[in-house]
Amino acid sequence: MLGKSTHAPTPTHVPVHLIFNATQRSCLIEATWKSVPLIYNSASPVMSYWARQHSSCKRQTQVVPGWHPCSICIPRSKWVLSRKHRADRPFHTTAVGHRLVSFLLADIGEGIKEVVIKEWFVSEGDTVAQFDSICEVQSDKASVTITSRYDGVIRKLFYDVDDTAFVGKPLVDIEVSKEDDSVGAEVQEGEAISVGRPVEGAVIEPGNFTLPTGKILTTPAVRRIAMEYKIDLYDVQGTGKDGRILKEDLLQYIERKKSGVKAPVSSTPTSPTVATRQTAAPTPALQAPPTLPPSIPVFLGEDKDETITGFQKAMVRSMTHAMKIPHFGYCDEIDMTILVNMRKELKAMAQAHGVRFSYMPVFIKAASIALSHFPVLNSSVDEKCENIKYKASHNIGVAMDTSEGLIVPNVKGVQRLTLLEVAAELNRLQELGSRGALKTQDITGGTFTLSNIGSIGGTYAKAVILPPEVAIGAIGKIQALPRFDAAGNVTKAHIMQVSWSADHRIIDGATMARFSNLWKSFLENPATMIMHLK
Ligand code: CAO
Numbered sequence: 001m002l003g004k005s006t007h008a009p010t011p012t013h014v015p016v017h018l019i020f021n022a023t024q025r026s027c028l029i030e031a032t033w034k035s036v037p038l039i040y041n042s043a044s045p046v047m048s049y050w051a052r053q054h055s056s057c058k059r060q061t062q063v064v065p066g067w068h069p070c071s072i073c074i075p076r077s078k079w080v081l082s083r084k085h086r087a088d089r090p091f092h093t094t095a096v097g098h099r100l101v102s103f104l105l106a107d108i109g110e111g112i113k114e115v116v117i118k119e120w121f122v123s124e125g126d127t128v129a130q131f132d133s134i135c136e137v138q139s140d141k142a143s144v145t146i147t148s149r150y151d152g153v154i155r156k157l158f159y160d161v162d163d164t165a166f167v168g169k170p171l172v173d174i175e176v177s178k179e180d181d182s183v184g185a186e187v188q189e190g191e192a193i194s195v196g197r198p199v200e201g202a203v204i205e206p207g208n209f210t211l212p213t214g215k216i217l218t219t220p221a222v223r224r225i226a227m228e229y230k231i232d233l234y235d236v237q238g239t240g241k242d243g244r245i246l247k248e249d250l251l252q253y254i255e256r257k258k259s260g261v262k263a264p265v266s267s268t269p270t271s272p273t274v275a276t277r278q279t280a281a282p283t284p285a286l287q288a289p290p291t292l293p294p295s296i297p298v299f300l301g302e303d304k305d306e307t308i309t310g311f312q313k314a315m316v317r318s319m320t321h322a323m324k325i326p327h328f329g330y331c332d333e334i335d336m337t338i339l340v341n342m343r344k345e346l347k348a349m350a351q352a353h354g355v356r357f358s359y360m361p362v363f364i365k366a367a368s369i370a371l372s373h374f375p376v377l378n379s380s381v382d383e384k385c386e387n388i389k390y391k392a393s394h395n396i397g398v399a400m401d402t403s404e405g406l407i408v409p410n411v412k413g414v415q416r417l418t419l420l421e422v423a424a425e426l427n428r429l430q431e432l433g434s435r436g437a438l439k440t441q442d443i444t445g446g447t448f449t450l451s452n453i454g455s456i457g458g459t460y461a462k463a464v465i466l467p468p469e470v471a472i473g474a475i476g477k478i479q480a481l482p483r484f485d486a487a488g489n490v491t492k493a494h495i496m497q498v499s500w501s502a503d504h505r506i507i508d509g510a511t512m513a514r515f516s517n518l519w520k521s522f523l524e525n526p527a528t529m530i531m532h533l534k
Pocket residue numbers: 289290357358359360361398399400401402406426430451452453454455456475476477478479
């Protein structure tokens with residue numbers, strides 16, 4: 001066995017046969033447990049990590065016998081029956097005093113009819129209690145965790161990982177006690193959803209496979225970052241519920257490691273802070289910015305077909321629709337010099353409240369104030385463009401680059417929020433977005449969008465309207481550039497470009513330009529915003 005730990009198999013672990021495909025960097029693992037053939041969820045980041053680790057020594061697909069030096073053992077909870085084997089399984093009758101109920105995939109709302117199974121948290125034969133996580137699914141709008149409605153034993157999983165599951169169809173069969181009153185005739189409904197429930201499982205660190213001796217509560221995104229940074233999650237102090245390791249715990253651990261500071265013996269929970277005027281008590285623990293793991297080069301070796309699912313599917317639909325809209329473009333440059341200096345102070349002030357303060361809250365708040373002068377930019381039009389609906393609430397969407405792809409959550413009711421509240425809400429959305437746990441309500445109901453591509457790079461971008469909205473702004477990178485001051489002297493200025501796109505059927509260029517001028521004036525002279533702040 002590789003690694004520092006050499007645990008013998010226990011009833012919760014099974015020795016495995018590895019079928020490794022170096023070309024596709026994937027790993028299929030098969031094993032037999034109690035004469036039942038099993039297949040490992042090869043989509044797991046742990047496995048794709050393992051595949052990467054061995055890509056140098058294996059060129060072809062090959063079978064490695066169990067307990068070969070390359071073997072590892074996997075917690076039984078992470079195994080699922082392969083569909084082909086499932087059909088061969090003997091028919092299960094329920095025990096006396098029990099009955100089998102079908103747990104249907106509930107209506108998630110927002111017109112979602114199908115989802116993709118991302119991960120199973122249970123296997124057939126597992127005992128579950130109400131609210132235990134059953135699986136994580138991804139719709140074309142968000143990732144959600146399906147939780148159990150019943151106490152019982154999982155008897156059948158209806159799908160494999162990556163299968164498409166349909167709303168209203170069975171997801172799992174659960175054997176429940178006949179006396180369980182919660183199971184009525186209405187058992188036809190699946191149960192709702194709690195978002196971002198963490199997964200328990202093995203931790204593998206690069207070059208050092210560690211078999212789990214205790215359970216680590218965290219999310220797949222945190223595990224992925226831990227693997228990228230070669231961090232053993234057992235060393236990280238979790239501050240979430242039941243010691244759950246939150247993303248900020250890991251990021252703070254990485255920062256401390258970099259700066260050579262030792263981890264505190266115990267720490268106070270640092271759940272995302274939504275500061276309000278009432279909760280102004282200083283919170284020293286600042287949230288670290290969510291970061292995406294560094295990308296790795298991919299050498300496919302051969303062509304590969306892939307079905308478009310999840311957020312990408314939503315992008316196909318909305319962008320195809322958007323391109324039917326006649327877009328009007330308008331660009332300008334903004335001198336951010338005063339704001340760049342002012343943000344240093346705002347950042348420190350927000351930090352005292354446990355809130356990370358970038359430029360985005362100012363962009364968003366300034367947009368909201370400007371929208372109140374040009375309400376047509378905060379409107380929507382119907383399909384045939386016969387009616388305009390002016391939206392009362394400024395729900396400003398923020399294009400967000402997440403590990404799952406582009407997603408646009410929105411900060412609701414910006415017209416009612418302080419800058420600090422906007423920043424705190426943005427922190428919350430970013431934290432959820434970074435671990436694929438945004439809720440449907442976070443990503444629906446947007447009325448106007450900003451896309452800060454400048455946080456990645458670039459100057460101008462041609463943003464595409466997000467229907468049914470009618471306008472969007474793309475923000476470029478703030479750069480130190482020479483400019484003339486009022487006296488004609490060349491000075492160093494912090495310059496940023498903005499590119500607006502608007503629905504030219506209802507918005508004319510002059511309106512867009514006037515809106516942009518007002519927005520720009522708030523950024524160039526932030527003091528003028530104070531007059532309008534609520
Ligand atoms: N120019 C220079 N620096 C910028 C900047 C810009 N335009 N925008 C952000 N920064 C700085 C921030 O201030 C922050 O610095 P500090 O650590 O000193 O505060 C740092 O870059 C990282 O910012 P961030 O990205 O974590 O946070 P943000 O609030 O500025 O942006 C978000 C949030 C969600 C907009 C951003 O993370 C993101 O995902 N951007 C990509 C959007 C995108 O993909 N658009 C394309 C859509 S079309 O496909």
